[in-house]
Every structure is written in structure tokens, then in C-alpha cells.
Amino acid sequence: MKIKTILFLFICSMWLVACNSYKETSKTIEFREMMNFEEEKPNTLHIITDAGDIKIIEKTFKKARKLGEVDNTIVPQYKIKLSDGEYYLWIDSTNIGTIANIKSRNMFYNINSSKEFKEILNYQVQK
Template sequence: MKTKTILFLFICSIWLVACNSNKETTKTIEIQKLINFEEVKPDTLQLISDAQDIKVIEKTFQKAREFGVVDNNIVPQYKIKLNDDEFYLWIDNTITGTIANVNNRNMFYNILATEEFKEAINYQEQK
């Protein structure tokens, strides 16, 4: 019985280590300004590699709240590549923003666009 318990704990430990090692670490986030849904503005690519900025952006996206399906033709300001996913971002001078996955651009999620988030993406208010 004692051997089975030790073996079970050993297998669980290995499984947990394997699960944690598969966790993807974001090294760089790509952000580009957009002309329309398919066309980026030339020379606007930002590569964000600062660990604190990446953490702020990831945390903001993780806390996004589903808004729902909206038929939207308003061009987003940004396209953000986060690991293997790409998102559109609509943002302004308010405290909220909206994101949608590029592969499902009609499903919207609200985000809290804090000053820290805006600084992390180098947002500059449009005039």
C-alpha cells in the first residue's frame, strides 16, 4: 500500500511539472496601427519585450469580459499579436476598450484600459 501511494505521488508530481513546463511564456508582443481590418499603417510595428509591459497587457486581456456579438464595421486602431492569437483593439481616452479576436471579429470583449495599459502599448490619444 505504501509503495502504491509513493508511486501515485511521484506520477502526480511528474504530471504537474510537465503541465507547468508547457506554459507558454510571452517574450514579445507585436502591435500595429491599422488603416482597415486587413491593412496596417506602414512603419507602425511596435515590438514590446519589456516583461512588466507584457504582464500588464496579458493581465488586461485575461480579465476581458464578454460583451457579445456585434455587427461592427468601425476600424480598430490596433492589431495586437499575443503568442499565437491576434486581436483587434478599439481604444480611446476613456477607461474602457474593446478587443475582438481576428478570427472572430464580431465577438467583442470589454477591457479595462488603465493608464498602465495605455502606457504599455504606447497609446497616444487621437486628436
């Protein structure tokens, strides 16, 4: 009886550890290049499935810092679909990028657009 109880407690504790260590991450991330706020460039759908790349993008977005509301008319380069929503993305040759949730596109957040981050998106500096 004592062995059954210990085994039961061990299984329950392992189950709890497994549940707590699970973090919601996307299995895929989709992104497209944009022509304007409503129109995507044709044939630019990219799907990211690599777990390491997904982790980098999600971590970058989770560490975003609120910049504030801005009346913006500059067209975003990308629209990115994550597990928690869709975002516009503006990046350039610097390490600072900007994102805005599509549902509130005037509320901006700064992100660290690292070299790794840009490589995942296959970002090319505009000439």
C-alpha cells in the same frame, strides 16, 4: 540508500513545483496601427519585450469580459499579436477598451484599458 531516496524525492518535488509555477507568457508582443480591418499603417510595427509590460498586456486580455456579437464597421486602432492569437483593439480616453479575435471579429470583449496599458502602447488621444 535512504539519503539517495530523500534526495531523489526532493529533486522530483522541486521539478514538479518548477513545472507548475511556469505560466505561458510571450517573450514578445507585436502590435501595429491599423488603417482598416485588412491594412496596417506602414512603419508602425512595435515589439514589446519588457517582461513587466508583457505581463500587464496579457493580464488585461485574460481579464476581458465577453460583450457579445456586434456587427462592427469601426476601424480598430491596433492589431496585437499575443501567444494565443491576434486581436483587434479599440481604445479611447476612457478606461474601457474593446478587443476582438481576428478569427471572429464580431465577438467583442471589454477590457480595462488602464493608464499603464495605454502607456505601453504609447496611445495618444485622437484630436
